[in-house]
Amino acid sequence: MQIIEKLTKKKEMGILVMIIVLSIILAFANSNFLTLNNIFDFLRSNAVLGIMAFGVLPVLLTGGIDLSISSTIALCAVVAGEFMLAFPSSNILIVIIISMAVGAVVGAINGLIITKFDIPPIVATLGTQTIILAGVLLYTNGVWISGLPQWFISFGQIQLGAFHSVGKVVGLSMQVILLIVAGLITWLIIKYTLLGRGIYAIGGNKQSAMRVGYNVNKITIFVYIFAGLMTGLAAVTHISIVGQVDPNTYLNYEMDVFAIVFIGGTSVVGGFGTVLGTSLGIVLMAIIKNGLVLAKVPTYWQKVVMGLIILLTVSVDVINRKREQAKLVRVDVEEEEVDKRE
Amino acid sequence: MKKKLLSMLLVVAMTASMALTGCGSGDKAASGSAKADAGSDDGEYTIVVMPKLTGIPYFTATGEGATKAGEDLGVNVIYNGPTTADAAQQVTMIEDYITQGVDAICVAPNDAAAMTAVLKKARDAGIIILDWDTAADPSLVDASIHNIDDVAFGEHMMQDLVKFMGTDDAQYAIITGGLSAENLNGWIAAAQAYAEKNYPNLELVADPYPTDEKQDVAYSTTQDVMKAYPDVKGILGFSTPTGPGCGLAIRDLGLQDQVSLVANAMEDDVQDVLSDGSLDEGCLWDCNDLGYLTVCVAKSLLDGNKLEDGMDVDGWGTIEVQDDKNVILGPAADYKAK
Structure with a gap:
């Protein structure tokens, strides 16, 4: 009994229920929906947004925001693509490291601008977003980079534990593995390190965090570098799916990424949010996009249904939270403890 | 300061x-x-x-x-x-x-x-x-x-799709760059009108699917459409990212021989998907x-x-x-x- 009570109190409950209900409906609408093949497919299609969502989660937890990720992924993808054309005999590890390094540099610049000069993150990252995008378009003229080496294309096709089922090869693709690794790393950092506690503390109250002894500037710079690193990984993941680099394709990516994180229950002003919530956000977005087509929902209605589901999920979450807070209003200490445990 | x-x-x-x-x-x-x-x-x-x-x-x-x-x-x-x-x-x-x-x-x-x-x-x-x-x-x-000529272009793509499918008694789907693009809608309308008049047995499975002018969205949408409508024999792709995007999806599904694809594309970007018949034909005008x-x-x-x-x-x-x-x-x- 107690376990059930504990479960229903979890903030991720609303979105989990939504995922289960939707899955049941969609499974009835199309028997293909709940096949392993389809699940792996839609996870693969959403791996890029997912990795970026894990990347910006710590930033959003500190109450910051990183608008530059959509330009950073374009930059990383172009650098990775050009590198592979220039050194066709290198290997995937080097490509990933280079792409992540480029992302880290952008993140460090963001972090430094924000901390050293105390500029609001939304302004600072809007600036870097514009500058980087302009630079990428100046350099590439928007022309696609094609003809990537065969070993890279093969890397994108790798399926772990592949087996044949109903005449199709089913397996966990490389992109999904990268997504899971990104999620695990993020989870370990924010849940089990002092750094992670500092991230939540800054989002809760910057002044208190400082007084308690957290190095707010260092932590802030770290979260932006982390976002850059993950964006670099997402860039390689993206070009490994499509096999070409289209510098214009990443426009407005940041909006889809934020949507995932916020649907996953992360507070818009920082302070709370979890890797589990973000993971569920990724799954929900993936299910909606994939399921609406499979359920043969008419094209023009798809966006309407999508918006409704998002609103419904978030409002269930908010109502739950309000109810909880109403209960805890008298005992402030307890509420803080709950927040810390998140 | x-x-x-x-x-x-x-x-x-x-x-x-x-x-x-x-x-x-x-x-x-x-x-x-x-x-x-x-x-x-x-x-x-x-x-x-x-x-x-x-x-x-x-x-x-x-x-x-x-x-x-x-x-x-x-x-x-x-x-x-x-x-x-x-x-x-x-x-x-x-x-x-x-x-x-x-x-x-x-x-x-x-x-x-x-x-x-x-x-x-x-x-x-x-x-x-x-x-x-x-x-x-x-x-x-x-x-x-x-x-x-917008009408001629839409009709041309429809004719070529039927030519590649080898039959006009089949299901087909349309994947487009965006639902509000006037020129794309013009070509789609022309293609549909031509099909209704000349290929009465050709069935469009659903309204055109939008892809935000993105190659990876075209890729995943094509995969989803093929799962929703496994009997689809032909796909028309409008807007240039659909050529490489839909083509790659057909290759990854292993449907090169079952599904015909005629789509807009920039010539240099689709050489790869053309090479194994994932994309049967890319159509555009000569931009230069x-x-x-x-x-x-x-x-x-x-x-x-x-x-x-x-x-x-x-x-x-x-x-x-x-x-x-x-x-x-x-x-x-x-x-x-x-």
Whole structure:
């Protein structure tokens, strides 16, 4: 009994229920929906947004925001693509490291601008977003980079534990593995390190965090570098799916990424949010996009249904939270403890 | 203090970066006009060709054609446009060119209505006005360069799809760049109308699926559509990212031989998917030629010629003219595996 009570109190409950209900409906609408093949497919299609969502989660937890990720992924993808054309005999590890390094540099610049000069993150990252995008378009003229080496294309096709089922090869693709690794790393950092506690503390109250002894500037710079690193990984993941680099394709990516994180229950002003919530956000977005087509929902209605589901999920979450807070209003200490445990 | 300084620096950097790309060829434009002033003495024309935006492969290719025509014909060509598809920026840029006193302005308007006032002003200044790629207010232009006959193009893609499917008794799906793009919708309507009339047994499974002009969305949408409608035998892709995107999906599904795909594409981007029949045929017009023809017609008008169907234009040859003003580039260019 107690376990059930504990479960229903979890903030991720609303979105989990939504995922289960939707899955049941969609499974009835199309028997293909709940096949392993389809699940792996839609996870693969959403791996890029997912990795970026894990990347910006710590930033959003500190109450910051990183608008530059959509330009950073374009930059990383172009650098990775050009590198592979220039050194066709290198290997995937080097490509990933280079792409992540480029992302880290952008993140460090963001972090430094924000901390050293105390500029609001939304302004600072809007600036870097514009500058980087302009630079990428100046350099590439928007022309696609094609003809990537065969070993890279093969890397994108790798399926772990592949087996044949109903005449199709089913397996966990490389992109999904990268997504899971990104999620695990993020989870370990924010849940089990002092750094992670500092991230939540800054989002809760910057002044208190400082007084308690957290190095707010260092932590802030770290979260932006982390976002850059993950964006670099997402860039390689993206070009490994499509096999070409289209510098214009990443426009407005940041909006889809934020949507995932916020649907996953992360507070818009920082302070709370979890890797589990973000993971569920990724799954929900993936299910909606994939399921609406499979359920043969008419094209023009798809966006309407999508918006409704998002609103419904978030409002269930908010109502739950309000109810909880109403209960805890008298005992402030307890509420803080709950927040810390998140 | 520091904070103020940095925010100012940021603002400067942002405007600088916008200016850099916004007028990606700002320097070129300036030197072009300088040459124009000098050149007006020896009778050299200055022709401005303005795309909807710069920095995408399509308008990069049209720019190469326009510049090449300038070299071949001995006229100054300024190829310049905004970095985003922004009508307001086009208006400002055209006003600058009016002040500079160019001879002809060829514009691909982002919003025809927004152009009207400034084009009127340019006309009053004695500048020859052309539109290309997308039509402006017909009463204000001296010539309108159409990349393709919209109806003929849609019908052509439909015919070729049936040809590749080898049957007109099947299901097909349409995947498009976006639901609000007027030109794409025009081609789709023509293709659908043609199918309804000529292939009564051909069944469109659902309304066109939008893909946000993104290759990876085209990829995952194609996969999803094939799961929702496993009997689909043919796919029509409209807008250039659908060629490589849908093609890759068909390859990864292993359906090269079961599903035919005819889609818009830039030729260089689809060589790979064409090679194994994932994409059966890429369709578009020749983008270089579109820029080239625009400059040729502009020069011909500046020389004092009047447009007539079947007339010869310097540097191009015979042109097709409809309704006195509309110059048609020609039939679709189809790409097959090289």
